[in-house]
Amino acid sequence: MAYTTEEHLAKQQRILAGVKSYQCSYCDSTFSQNSSLISHLRSHTGEKPYHCSHCEKSFSQNNNLIRHIRIHTGEKPHQCIICDKSFSQSSHLVLHMRSHTGEKPYKCSHCDKAFQHNNDLLRHLRTHTGEKPYQCSLCRKAFTERQSLLRHNRIHTGEKPYKCSYCDKAYPQNIQLKIHMITHTGESPYQCDHCDKVFTQSCNLTLHLRTHSGETPYKCGQCEKAFSTSSNLLRHLRTHTGEKPYQCIQCGKGFSQNNRLLLHLRIHTGEKPYLCSHCGKAFAFNDGLRTHLRTHNKEKVSMQPL
Known part of the structure; x- marks a missing residue:
């Protein structure tokens, strides 16, 4: 490979040799290029020179601005080669590909379960540790997942976002609406063989059956x-x-x-x-x-x- 200047050649040699002669004055980080040091310094100074022309947001790195602009333009340049789905970020495509390959790199240290995404592993680990980081500010009830807390909050606020399309009834949880819909559709996917109760989920039927079996x-x-x-x-x-x-x-x-x-x-x-x-x-x-x-x-x- 030919280099146009001695300076460019010296820079490439430093990168190849792993020499990091540019040191941050705020922390112990070192860099092989001055431009990398300048970008890093913004994490300390808070400088955000890259401004979005569509909204008021600013960014410390140009590549972060480019990713953000795709929210406005709708551009999704990273396309899956197996299906037609496309993504605005390459990292999202990598995560999506696991749905095709079945790869589950995040393994639980307590049991044999493995997960495609780190967030799923973190949620699962709480079943072992008992950790419930999401707490209601009104009654102090705690939950393992943020979504569970949001659903619970509707008990206090009275919010009922799930509305029946057949009548005027509304419910705070989607599962309650599904149960109500059975009165209109007559559909009862999980029905108890011992009594008239019906359930929208098989796990709830399994729990209910124990009231009959005594298990x-x-x-x-x-x-x-x-x-x-x-x-x-x-x-x-x-x-x-x-x-x-x-x-x-x-x-x-x-x-x-x-x-x-x-x-x-x-x-x-x-x-x-x-x-x-x-x-x-x-x-x-x-x-x-x-x-x-x-x-x-x-x-x-x-x-x-x-």
């Missing part, structure tokens, strides 16, 4: 109790550990179960959903309504003629 595969290591679902076992284990992960943000009181925290919150919010049909008096808890109803029953008895 309890989840056993407590502290006592002889066993449970049909892992969630019931986790709740039970708190009776041994004393753990109370659901904490009230108003008074700090802790609870072992989320539903008990939700009941407790009514003390602070003043919510009284249980209404007496005789006099209109409202109560925060069902037990309070039941006790109150006895006063009406006594009135009826006293009004009866002897």
Whole structure:
């Protein structure tokens, strides 16, 4: 290969030899080219000289700007040779190719499972570690996935984005809409052979069948109790550990179960959903309504003629 100048030749020789004579004054990073050092320095200075002409975003590297512009232009230059899909970034194409090759480079260190994407492995690892990094700010319930937290938040906000196309009903979760749609379509893909219950997912039918078979595969290591679902076992284990992960943000009181925290919150919010049909008096808890109803029953008895 011919070089046009001595300087260009010297630069190429440094790259080939692995010589990194350009050192960052902020950290220990070194580079073989001055241009690479200049690009790196922007990570310290925060300088973003590459501006998008379509929006107000700026970037420290020109290649990042080029990738960003494809959001505006819709350009997808990286095409799959097996199917017709195309992508704006080469890294996205690499990830997509695994759906054809079946390659699963991300292996779990706890079990034999492997995954095509690192994010899938990270989610799976939480089933082993029990980590739940996504916590509700209102009731402190925690989740392994961000999407689960977003679905849960709708309980508090009352948002119901999944609307039925046949009637006016709407639901906070897509699975609830699917179950409702059965009333219109008559479709019942997963039906119990023992009762009339139907399910939209086979895993839910499997769990339900244990109520008929009495199967309890989840056993407590502290006592002889066993449970049909892992969630019931986790709740039970708190009776041994004393753990109370659901904490009230108003008074700090802790609870072992989320539903008990939700009941407790009514003390602070003043919510009284249980209404007496005789006099209109409202109560925060069902037990309070039941006790109150006895006063009406006594009135009826006293009004009866002897």
